[in-house]
Amino acid sequence: MTTKKFDIGDSVSVLDEAIDGIVVAVKNNEITIKTSDDFVLTYFVNELVKINNTNNLNKIIKSETLVHKSSDIQPRKKQNIPTFKTDKVERGIPEFDLHIEKLVKNFRGMSNFDILNLQTETAKRHLDFAIRNRIPKIVFIHGVGEGVLKAELDFMLNRTEGITFQDANYQKYGMGATEVYFKQNKN
Known part of the structure; x- marks a missing residue:
């Protein structure tokens, strides 16, 4: 022992x-x-x-449990990985999630009217931002639910000039998103 x-x-x-x-x-x-x-x-x-x-x-360096590695081993050479250059800079399409839990930390005390108002005001701000910055396309994620927010978005988008909109890609978003396209001036 x-x-x-x-x-x-x-x-x-x-x-x-x-x-x-x-x-x-x-x-x-x-x-x-x-x-x-x-x-x-x-x-x-x-x-x-x-x-x-x-x-x-010093105690650790002198200990017998320390494994000494041979210093004459050659380091591995990096493999050449081909890179592809593109002329266009690929950027993602800006997506704005309008679900209330994504907009505020605590919505417990808010009425349905307050929630809908905050969601539509947020959508309006993002819409104005995209127009000012000449962003060609954005996506609003509104969810399926009872369709109240989608109806408000459709109403707001119908009144906005210089844009077109449609349901977003079904495979990616399901029925809960709307794509907005901005008509750009040639100036």
């Missing part, structure tokens, strides 16, 4: 208790430690475990 070797000054931890300390005395199978609260306690060898002090790098 091998016994664990503890030296004075080793950092140790008690196995079945949340106690750490420094070894102050070693006598046969009994180890005396001093805790961080300055208590002096005695334990048997099988009740303690050494704590590796990562601050003491």
